[in-house]
Amino acid sequence: MPEDAPLIAGHPTFGDITDQISGITERRTPPVWYLALGAAVSLLMVLVGSVGYLVWEGVGIWGLNNPVGWGWAIINFVWWVGIGHAGTLISAILFLLRQRWRTSINRFAEAMTLFAISCALIFPAIHVGRIWVVYWMFPVPNQMGMWPNFRSPLLWDVFAVSTYFTASLLFWYTGLIPDLATFRDRAVKKIKKYIFGALALGWRGGNRQWRHYELAYLILAGISTPLVLSVHSVVSTDFAVSILPGWHTTIFPPYFVAGAIFSGFAMVVTLTIVARKIFSLENIITVNHLEKMTKVILLTGSMVGYAYGMEFFIAWYSGNIYEQFVFINRAFGQYAWAYWIMIGCNVIVPQLFWFRKLRTSITVMFLASILINIGMWFERFVIVVTSLAQDFLPASWDYYKPTIWDISTFVGSFGLFFTLFLLFIRFLPMISMTEVKAVLPEADPHNYRHGDRHE
């Protein structure tokens, strides 16, 4: 299968790749990194402060009210979980599908997944009224002999997200092992050697190790693949299992998964564009890689758009007045502005990527990826808030407005995300050296680019 362009530009050797990637962490820390970390930690402090005040005072500091029992916290949770979808999708599903272009971005995307899920996990934990007993959600043996309620989708969430996080972490770590060994071998300082030595789990790169490693990686990819699909399906049941019009929708699981991949890829694009620029990785993460991601965005974006349309059709077709009201109200009611932001960002913006010129324009894709994530946040806002604010009995309808603490908690969660991310790119190989090397022509014993290919 000939490729249009080489996956890695500039014909680097294995050594070049090792030097380039390892060099990022071995060079003197650039001042801009300190600046960025300073900003990120400041934001993280905003999160710590906001959560601290929340624990002290209660969830009343947020804008929640009686009909609208869930607000920004749940929106942020779903949004961050959604973003956390790209990593494992790229690593696991594209791995199984033998999409070799994934190698340049998978490490990066997987790390993003872990950090996004870390951010996501904060929200369901802190949004409960009595944070100090949140562990009751887990099936912890206790003197009352109480199990959690296995019928509750929130409990399913606990299992789905924690399983996903664990699997993603293992997958990411397994992928890191050969690279960690490279770092160990290149380390000059003893302490660094010691740490990476421990983390590398005695990797020597022997044949048996590679055989076991590749099999383990394949198995983990197999385990992770259904999780990619299940986690957001389960998150969607938080809504779909309820009886609330606008939530009680059978289309939610596939629609949520498509939306999650959509926003996850958009986030990968945003971060990749910045990182490849700063660390001059244009040869490894080429425009070709980015273009492939925009194609995924176009596909999933169109699926999301289809789902929006289908929801309206079903609302009409159901003949249920409550259902019909909710959808008409979304488009024309008190939160219509949010709805049209969502439609603009999620349905119209990805359509730009039908054009190759726009698909390959870094500026366009950068802006579009940011807009898409704004749109996806608003999608969750529209789902969570509009359905709750105006449900069955008009007497209980109300309007939901966030407070400064809703905003600061959300903004602060970026602090956590970027702090983790900056630490990651400073101390760990942000691109999988092993896997990139595997797609270099040197790695191909058949040398297809220069000679015959044996199938």
Place this chain on the structure above:
Amino acid sequence: MSDKVKNEYKKYWRSIEQLADNPEYRQKLLSPYHANQEEQDSGLSRRNFLTLMSASFALASLAGCRRPVEKIIPYVAQPEEITPGLGQYYATTMPFGTSAIGILVHTREGRPIKIEGNPDHPSSQGATDFITQASLLNLYDPDRSKKVRHRGTEDSFDNFISFWREQMTLFAADKGRGLAVLSETFSSPTLNRYRNEFIRTFPQAKWVCWEPFSDENIFRAVDRIAGQGLRPLYHFDRAEVILALDSDFLLYESDAVSAARGFAKGRRVLTTDDRMNRLYVVESNFTVTGAMADHRLRLKSRRVGNLVMALGTELKKLGLNIDGIPETSSTVCGEKWLSALAHDLVSNRGKSLIVAGHRQPPPVHEMVIKLNEALGNIGATLTFRKRHETAVPNSEALNHLATAMNDGDIETLIILGGNPVYNTPANLKFNEALTGIKNSVHLSSHVDETSQLSAWHIPRAHYLESWGDAVSSEGTYSVIQPMIEPLFGGYSDVEIFAFLATGLDKPGYDIVRDTWKNLLPDGDFEKKWRQVLHDGLYKSTPLSDEKVSIKNTAISPDDIANTDNEMEINFYLSSLYDGRFANNGWLQELPEAITRLTWDNAALISPATAKRLRLKNQEMVKIEYKEHTLEIPVWICPGNADNTIALPLGYGRTGSGRIGNGAGFNTYLLRTGDCHYFGSGAKISKTNKIYELANTQDHNRMEGRPIIREATLEEYRRSPNFAKEMVEHPPLKSLYPDHDYSKGYQWGMVIDLNTCMGCNACTLACQSENNIQIVGKEQVQKGRELHWLRNDRYFIGDIDAPKIVYQPVPCQQCENAPCEQVCPVAATVHDSEGLNNMTYNRCIGTRYCSNNCPYKVRRFNFFNYINKLTEIEKMAQNPDVSMRSRGVMEKCTFCIQRIKTVKTRARLENRAVTDGEIKTACQQVCPTQAIQFGNINDPASRVARLKKTDRNYELLAEYNVRPRNSYLAKLRNPNPRLKDYKDETG
């Protein structure tokens, strides 16, 4: 309190004091060496924990036990014995203006915690209004005055005693010239006795009775036309056709509870054969009575007189013999409307009733009595009773008093209750007049606006702390007995009245007993007295209607006719009544029946007037009336008369306490003597400022949803199952196996929307029973009020002639509850009796249950609202109901504590719970008995029988939630002559 009583108090509790103060005991407690070494080592051992606990119990009960010393008799069996953990009910009476309401007070370990109506008392018949419910909280108001004050500093009652004895000798010479008393109105044998004695001692002194809102106009009219000293008694239960003229007889007129009970009797429909009364209402601002109306005409209050004249003319045309009603050709409403009304009245002679509200001037009342006479209603639906032991309000006397005060004719003024500085007509400038008085005394529960300007302030005891007596409107002699020693050492009305009249400081108990010695028939006083205390009333009070002959008094049309087009202002009573309940958080947070506003009042205007003046909701306006001005936000209220500003009284207090101060706007500033209830010529101007009000219901339309199902009586007779037929749905199947509900008690509720009048009594009773906290204005604005039982109010129909429907929404106790399924920690679960229970201790507060509740009846503690309770307010909480802390969801439980109490009692007596034995708080308080609760598994129970009736429907049943609460669809009974006629505006 007299010294004698104080000593007795000490003696009574001596044993416990000894226990607490016993030096040995204390030593033992405090000594670090009293326990053995092993216990010392383990820190707090079981034994020393118990020791400490028992000591703190003893100390706590010493502080907490404030049972009165005199013997009162519990209402239920087991007298003179208190079992900790079991409540006791005592009968007493809440005096209110010239009437009174008989109540039972639920006390726990000596603390009154809930007020119920006294079923044996004709004034309440077991129900109460929301104000009576809320009066409990006044008892525990931490802002109540605690000390006698003299010229701004604390003083002692002994000094006041010597002051008054000095004054008595001083005034004795001149027979009381220069002495004046301004009191509230009352109907009380004891108070009346001492008032008369006071007047005998000081014949030259003035005694003025006054209230900002009273039945003075009615009394004046009755005195003139039917004879002195009478009051009308309306028998709504006997009336087939009722015309209410500017009269909110279901909520704010005197004796609204018994009126509502009577009205509901004629309104209740169970089968298509039942009769139903018809209500016409003419009013300027929407009231709950107007919401109940079959035909409602919105008309300026000032034009009601015109309408009565027009109606008189119309009735004469139909051959009725009416004298003394001026003829008029002016029509204030559509001729068709008036003629249909007149025909209806005439064809129901002797079974109709016309009532006019207390705001209307005496000539209107005279005409109304004449019309009732011509319709043959007197003796049937309208009778007259003696005003027993009543101090009648007198505005003229108040004016004279103010003049005398300004002229320097008054040297000493004693103000018994009331708050004249705050609520007397603005033109009297009572504050200035009061400052000029040499000696002024104010008896008041708070150091309020008047007390701050008076020389002496005497703390007034709450009625639940006082001995006293009262006569309710229909003439029942009732006793007021204390449930608790005065918490802040206040003085009761009878003690102060007696002291003022005699100079002797006697205990209230002796005073009241002395009065009743003359009241009760001869022979075995002790036995009869005990019976009265037990019952709360003298059951054999002779009640008889007075025979009256209606005089043909002359009425000049100039007194009543009114056709100018000036802007009208009118004043009406708010949730805080006239302002005396301003410091009551329950009432401040109670959504007003029509506007659903809390914590503030606003100037109400109709949508058409708002459009004309280009005013928006919550916009501040400047209202000018004569030389008085007021800035207040406007609230647009559909159904109010055009060109009218309705102003609720009672807000904008400055001397009420931490709750009431600063809440709302003082509309008394616009209220002058000639515009006591309404007046014309007000000017309104924009200020371009916005003032945010706290409203509990944002959306006022039903959006065409089958929520409150309504039909006319005729439609109902044609299709009796109309309510059920309004919703079609596929067969309902659940994914999960059903619970077994076929055995044991299965609790259910039915709410009759046809008799529910939206008075809010249920909301408040629930709040009192279930320790529901207030959250404050800011939290209400955010939509976080905690009322378990909310009363949904929808406007229906045309914006210019809207109707209102009400629907109380408690937890519907779904059999297939959506909330239970989604709770991750199983904090809300079903029990075998079909109740959807909430385990507060298990709740972690995900709020998913609330999101998934289609009725949105779950309430969340966003903050730790119970933290704000002061120690004294904690005493008002029901010990049977858990307090909910921050982060916990709460909701209606069908008063599970009451269910459990009765079930336990029945089990101990080895019998089944009988129908009606368990009453939920909302059911018990309901004046119209619209709420019924019981075992639906028992086909003979009232609730099971109601659920079988044709109008029964379950809200949102199409969602297969299977609610245990159901509703009986609302009916209206419009006049067939006015079919397809849109009720006009005046």
